[in-house]
Amino acid sequence: MITSNEVLVPLMLTLKVAGWATVLATLAGILLAYLIARVKFMGRELLDAAMTLPMVMPPTVLGYYLLVLVGRRGPIGHWLEAQFGISLVFTWQGAVIAAAVVAFPLVYKGARAAFEGVEHQYEQAARVLGKSEWEVFVRVTLPLAWRGILAGAMLAFARAMGEFGATLMVAGSLPGKTQTLSIAVYEAVQAGKDDVANFLVIVTSVVCITILVASGRMLRPRLVA
Amino acid sequence: MRVEVQIRKTLRSSGREFRLDVDFTCQDDVSVVFGASGSGKSLTLRAIAGLERPDAGRVAVDGAVLFDSKRGIDVPARLRSVGYVFQDYALFPHLTVEENIAFPVSHWWRRRPGKDMVRKVWDVLEIFEIGSLAQSYPWQISGGQRQRVGLARALIRKPAILLLDEPFAALDPLLRIRMRQELLNTQWLFKVPMLVITHDPQDVAALAENLVVLHKGRVERTVDLKGPPYRDEKGIPVRGIIRQLLMETSVETNGTQAPLSLGAVR
Numbered sequence: 001m002i003t004s005n006e007v008l009v010p011l012m013l014t015l016k017v018a019g020w021a022t023v024l025a026t027l028a029g030i031l032l033a034y035l036i037a038r039v040k041f042m043g044r045e046l047l048d049a050a051m052t053l054p055m056v057m058p059p060t061v062l063g064y065y066l067l068v069l070v071g072r073r074g075p076i077g078h079w080l081e082a083q084f085g086i087s088l089v090f091t092w093q094g095a096v097i098a099a100a101v102v103a104f105p106l107v108y109k110g111a112r113a114a115f116e117g118v119e120h121q122y123e124q125a126a127r128v129l130g131k132s133e134w135e136v137f138v139r140v141t142l143p144l145a146w147r148g149i150l151a152g153a154m155l156a157f158a159r160a161m162g163e164f165g166a167t168l169m170v171a172g173s174l175p176g177k178t179q180t181l182s183i184a185v186y187e188a189v190q191a192g193k194d195d196v197a198n199f200l201v202i203v204t205s206v207v208c209i210t211i212l213v214a215s216g217r218m219l220r221p222r223l224v225a
Numbered sequence: 226m227r228v229e230v231q232i233r234k235t236l237r238s239s240g241r242e243f244r245l246d247v248d249f250t251c252q253d254d255v256s257v258v259f260g261a262s263g264s265g266k267s268l269t270l271r272a273i274a275g276l277e278r279p280d281a282g283r284v285a286v287d288g289a290v291l292f293d294s295k296r297g298i299d300v301p302a303r304l305r306s307v308g309y310v311f312q313d314y315a316l317f318p319h320l321t322v323e324e325n326i327a328f329p330v331s332h333w334w335r336r337r338p339g340k341d342m343v344r345k346v347w348d349v350l351e352i353f354e355i356g357s358l359a360q361s362y363p364w365q366i367s368g369g370q371r372q373r374v375g376l377a378r379a380l381i382r383k384p385a386i387l388l389l390d391e392p393f394a395a396l397d398p399l400l401r402i403r404m405r406q407e408l409l410n411t412q413w414l415f416k417v418p419m420l421v422i423t424h425d426p427q428d429v430a431a432l433a434e435n436l437v438v439l440h441k442g443r444v445e446r447t448v449d450l451k452g453p454p455y456r457d458e459k460g461i462p463v464r465g466i467i468r469q470l471l472m473e474t475s476v477e478t479n480g481t482q483a484p485l486s487l488g489a490v491r
Contacts, residue, residue, distance in 0.1 A: 119315075121311060121313075121315045122315055122317060122318075124276050124302070124315075125309070125311060125315040125317075126317075126328070127275075127276070127301075127302040127303050128274050128275070128276065128302050128303070128305075128307060128308075128309040129303075129328060129329040129378065129379075129382070130304075130329055130382060131303055131328075131329075131333075132303060134333070135333045138333055139328070139333055139336075140317060143319045144317075144318070144319060
């Protein structure tokens with residue numbers, strides 16, 4: 001018998017973690033992609049490579065890096081604990097950080113391509129029409145790049161939903177607290193609960209396919225007369 | 226009205242070099258800078274608007290210094306009070322005609338004009354007879370209509386000067402004739418001095434009171450076209466003589482090598 005605790009709780013937790021992770025990754029992705037796409041500086045391509053790294057590195061390795069950084073004895077973790085009494089390890093917020101880092105390159109890559117696809121001429125037209133750089137960004141660059149950014153954000157959400165390795169390293173597998181869908185699947189299989197595992201797998205697949213179809217639509221060029 | 230332009234700039238791209246060194250003054254309602262592609266006229270126009278930074282020189286419109294390398298003045302494009310009509314008009318594709326025209330006079334948090342600006346936007350829409358297109362998007366309207374939107378958007382802030390980059394190149398030949406006349410009417414209506422760059426002799430014949438011929442980055446000659454023999458006693462341009470003049474100057478322009486693309490340099 002499948003209880004709601006076994007499905008609903010990890011599902012809601014996963015949506016919460018993936019949602020917050022997507023918000024964080026999208027904000028950071030837009031900011032950094034704009035910087036890389038529009039400002040020329042030394043080491044630009046190196047920074048680009050560094051920000052793409054989470055896409056190719058094993059999530060467990062990333063998780064380990066994160067532990068070193070935000071763990072009790074890590075520089076960020078130590079500072080957070082001393083200043084605010086916050087500890088990220090083994091919390092759902094820690095899972096958000098892990099998922100955000102893993103999902104970040106997807107938004108970043110999408111946003112960079114989208115920004116680079118915006119013709120300079122529109123931005124220049126806005127400048128000649130008396131607009132400040134901030135206004136050019138908000139009223140011209142961002143709206144014109146929006147579809148690409150949104151598609152990247154949706155892929156990031158799908159990726160964050162499926163996050164396993166880094167989340168497990170940072171947040172562990174505490175049922176009801178940090179046990180997300182993908183971790184719950186692993187635990188269910190380990191415990192021999194095949195019916196629970198089947199159900200969780202189907203739920204995860206349906207959500208991910210929905211997102212991929214939607215983001216594919218978002219990327220298809222609009223009909224232009 | 227007096228536009229003083231002295232610009233020096235060197236562009237380099239994959240081993241090739243283009244040197245712009247122009248110096249001219251315009252005092253008329255409509256000045257035309259004529260030259261083949263690669264003569265540096267686009268670069269000149271962009272430098273006046275503040276979209277390109279010269280290596281050295283001075284740009285002044287009606288006594289207001291916009292750029293002066295000696296005094297370290299470089300007014301940002303947004304503060305230059307210059308209207309600019311791009312070759313393909315650069316209408317914002319995500320905004321309607323009304324929102325495009327309202328863009329310069331509306332706040333950043335809303336697309337539509339504020340209450341105080343609605344009147345102004347509709348005045349301009351009516352002057353250019355595009356009120357019925359207000360809710361259309363740029364890709365839904367014709368080339369001539371797009372040009373009117375581009376002009377309306379550039380003029381709504383009443384700029385000190387209007388710069389036009391090949392304004393008729395994107396139009397059908399028949400439509401060009403009509404839109405040249407419209408442009409002259411617009412000039413008369415808004416009393417705004419215009420600086421047009423073109424490689425089309427027809428534009429020179431129809432519009433120019435003052436002609437600047439550019440060749441390989443230098444001013445080859447400047448000609449006052451306001452009086453005889455270039456205008457008849459009614460003030461109408463004598464096309465044959467103007468064409469003759471351009472033939473003389475453009476004989477060698479045909480051999481110019483392909484232009485350095487501005488995009489490649491940036």
